[in-house]
Each structure stands twice: as structure tokens, then as C-alpha cells.
Amino acid sequence: MQNTTTTARHNMYAVIHKGLRAMMGEALSAAGRCDWSDAADSGRTLAAVRELADFCASHLAHENEFVHPAMEARAPTTAMAATQEHVEHVAAIERLRTQMALIEALDPCVRTVAGEALYRELATFVGDNFLHMHDEETRHNAVLWATYSDAELQAIHQALVSSLSPDEMRQAMRWMLPNASHQERVELLGGMRGNAPAAVFDATMGMLRGLISAADWQKLILALQLETAAAA
Ligand SMILES: [Fe+2]
Structure with missing residues (x-):
């Protein structure tokens, strides 16, 4: 096994996770700043949080489809914990979507309490995801690097990227490029x-x-x- 301290291995998580962390940070900060009684401000903020929810849902689906089966194929059970966390993230994303629909159903002048509750829920979602991504970039990568060559990892990564829709690709570039x-x-x-x-x-x-x-x-x-x- 190569020395991973000095030799860079193919890290398929690195840049997309930088993009995700930046997107999460910006959406969370926007929700914290939001004047929920201002229809335009709350509309913009909800759009940003929805965009994040959609991006997170598609990101975890791609990991489930391409990365976890590769880990399980050569190191059984190693992807189980993250797969379970993805189930929890899907539920959390649905809760955020429900909260947002409820906020939209309210007149802007009475949205503040629900808006602040969304902010707190989003903060816990972001916190969970930061820990989850760290686990993927350390423990998952250790498994992938021990069981696959870089050429094989690049092929898996390429298959994942090729499966993205043009909109998913645009969105990924929008957040990866400025934050890489x-x-x-x-x-x-x-x-x-x-x-x-x-x-x-x-x-x-x-x-x-x-x-x-x-x-x-x-x-x-x-x-x-x-x-x-x-x-x-
Ligand atoms: Fe993940």
C-alpha cells in the first residue's frame, strides 16, 4: 500500500465535498440572516435551501449507486454505516422540505418563528453532514485506497460523473470550482x-x-x- 501521507491517491470525495460544504455554509448563513417577514428575502432564502436539499439528495444517491457497491464488493460491510446515514439524511431532507412548504403557506408577517425553526433544523443537518463527509474522506478513502488502484478509482469516479444530468453537472461546477x-x-x-x-x-x-x-x-x-x- 502506498504511503498516503506523501503520495496523493485519487480522492473522489475531495472537490465535490468542498463544494457541498461551501453550499451548506452559504445556505445556512442566508437562513440565519433572513428577514422572514420580507417576502423577497424569505423567497430567496427558501430557494437557496431547496437548491441545497436537491443537491444533497442527488449527491447521496450517486454515492449509493457508485461508491458504496464498490466498497462492499471488495470490503464487505464497510459502506453500511454511511448507507444508513444516507437513509437518515433523506428523512432530514424531507423534513426540511416540509418545513419550507409550511413557511410558504404562512403570510410573510408571521413566518419568523417557523423560519427560525428551519434555520435550527438546517444547522443540525449541516453539522451531521460535516461529520459524515469527514468519515467518507477518511475511513471510506482508506478502504477504497486499500482495495482499488487509482486507475480503478478513476474509472468508478468517471462512471459517476458520466451519469450526471447537465443540470447536476452545472450545479456541481457552480459550487466546486469557486471553492476548490x-x-x-x-x-x-x-x-x-x-x-x-x-x-x-x-x-x-x-x-x-x-x-x-x-x-x-x-x-x-x-x-x-x-x-x-x-x-x-
Ligand atoms: Fe455521503
Whole structure:
């Protein structure tokens, strides 16, 4: 087994979990700031929490379909705990959706108590997910790295990514790219440039430009060897 302290193994969780943590943090902060009596503010906040709920539901479904069977195939029972936690997360997502529907049924001027209850429920969901993702990035990766080669892990990861709908892919890029490291961003975009239609790559760059700092943008353009004007 390789020395995982100094040799980077293929980590299929790393960047998507950075995106998820950022999305969770932003949705939770928005819910904490929200003036629930303001129809526009509460509408925006509920849309952000719904987007998060949908993203989390699809993310865990993809892990169930591609990652857990791979673990169970070579190390039986190792994915059982996370599979059970996913069942709990699905129930928590449904509770959040129910709470949001109840808030929407109320007149904005009486939404505050229910809105604050949603904020607390979302905080526990985010807390549970942070612990869950840590377990996946440590214990799960240890199992995957001990039982699969990097080439095999890349193939499993690629099968998962290929199963995403265009909307799921757009959403994943929206949250992964601005919250990944420079190196991870270059790798993701380099892969996209080589495999996706030029229009998809250009649209992704256009989306990203407004989401990262000018310094990070310049560094990215340089690394991808793009003309700033052409990528604008
Ligand atoms: Fe998971």
C-alpha cells in the first residue's frame, strides 16, 4: 500500500465535498440572516435551501449507486454505516422540505418563528453532514485506497460523473470550482476543456469569473493558457 501521507491517491470525495460544504455554509448563513417577514428575502432564502436539499439528495444517491457497491464488493460491510446515514439524511431532507412548504403557506408577517425553526433544523443537518463527509474522506478513502488502484478509482469516479444530468453537472461546477484550490480548479477545467463542447466550457468560465477574486482569475487564465479577453 502506498504511503498516503506523501503520495496523493485519487480522492473522489475531495472537490465535490468542498463544494457541498461551501453550499451548506452559504445556505445556512442566508437562513440565519433572513428577514422572514420580507417576502423577497424569505423567497430567496427558501430557494437557496431547496437548491441545497436537491443537491444533497442527488449527491447521496450517486454515492449509493457508485461508491458504496464498490466498497462492499471488495470490503464487505464497510459502506453500511454511511448507507444508513444516507437513509437518515433523506428523512432530514424531507423534513426540511416540509418545513419550507409550511413557511410558504404562512403570510410573510408571521413566518419568523417557523423560519427560525428551519434555520435550527438546517444547522443540525449541516453539522451531521460535516461529520459524515469527514468519515467518507477518511475511513471510506482508506478502504477504497486499500482495495482499488487509482486507475480503478478513476474509472468508478468517471462512471459517476458520466451519469450526471447537465443540470447536476452545472450545479456541481457552480459550487466546486469557486471553492476548490487553484490546482484542483485547473485540473477540473483542463478536463472539461478536453471533453466537453466549447460552448459548455465557455459558459462555465463565464459563470466562474464572477465567483472568484481577480487574482485567482488571472492565475487560472495563466495556468490554462487562455487569453483574458477571449475568456471574458
Ligand atoms: Fe455521503
